[in-house]
Amino acid sequence: MVAQTAVHARRLVGEEFIAAGARGYHYRVLAALQEFGPASQAELGRRCRMDRSDVVVAVTELEGQGFVERAADPADRRRNTVTITRAGTQQLRRLDRTLDKVQDELLAPLSATERQTLVALLGMVVKHHGGAPTS
Amino acid sequence: MVAQTAVHARRLVGEEFIAAGARGYHYRVLAALQEFGPASQAELGRRCRMDRSDVVVAVTELEGQGFVERAADPADRRRNTVTITRAGTQQLRRLDRTLDKVQDELLAPLSATERQTLVALLGMVVKHHGGAPTS
DNA sequence: CCATATCGTTGGTGTCGCCAACGATATGGA
C-alpha cells in the first residue's frame, strides 16, 4: 500500500539526491526558505517538521555548500537568521527538477487523470493529518 | 505527495508496532512465512525485499520471541529452514489487525470509494516497479 | 578436482526521525 510505494519513491529520490550532493533535509530547508523567506532555525524546524538538532546539521551543511547564510539576529541574540543564497535558489531548482523527473518515473504506469486523482487523494490524507502540502 | 503520506503512515504504524514489540521487518518475515510457507533465510530476503543480513537479525529476534523456528536444512547444509510457529501466526494476526486499524485511521478523510481508488492506483504503481503486492 | 556460486553471519555506512541536556538569551510576573 502506501508503505510499498514509499519505498520505491524513497529509493528513486535518494539516488538522484545523492548524485546532486543533497539529502531530503536539505531540500526541505531550501524549499521552506524559498517559499516563506528567511527564518530562524527553530522556525525552519516547525515549517519543515524537523527536529531542531537536525536543522542545525542541515543548515551547517548547506552553509558549507554556499546554499544558505547564517547570521546572528540582532533583535534576538538567541536566534540565527538563515537566508537562502543565489546558489541555493539554483540548487533548489535543480532538486525540484529531479523530483519532477522521479515523480514521472514513479507514476509512469498511471495516466494523467489517474495521477491527478492520486495526488488529490494523498493531498486529502496529508491535509487531514495536519500537514502542509509541500511538493 | 507520496513521501508526505508515507511519513504519517510510518509514524502511525511505528507507534503501534512498538506497542506490540515488533518492527516492520518482523511483520514482513511473518507474513511471508504465513503466505508462502517455510523458507531459507535467503529466500525470505528475496520475498520480503530485505537484505540477507537484516533477515538474520529479524529471524534471530523472532526466534527469541518464539514466533519462528530455525532448523538446519539436511538437504543443503548451507541453509536454515525458517518455520512460523503457532505463536508466530497469532502474532501475525495481531499485527494484521493493528495494520488495518492504522490504515483506517490514515485514510479516515477518504470515503470507501476513494479508498478503493487510492489502493488500486498505488497497487498499479507498486506492481509496475516490480513489487509483490503485500499488505 | 577446481572454479564459481550460494548461504548465513558479522560489521559497517547513511538517511530519517526523535529525545535529552547544556549554556545563552528573552520575557513575564512577583
Next chain:
DNA sequence: TCCATATCGTTGGCGACACCAACGATATGG
C-alpha cells in the same frame, strides 16, 4: 528589580530502515 520560565542553537545519542563488503562453510557445474 529579580527570578522563574521559556526559547534558541548546539551536541550527543538512539532506533528503524536500507544497503554493502567480506568471511567461512557448503553446493554445484564444468
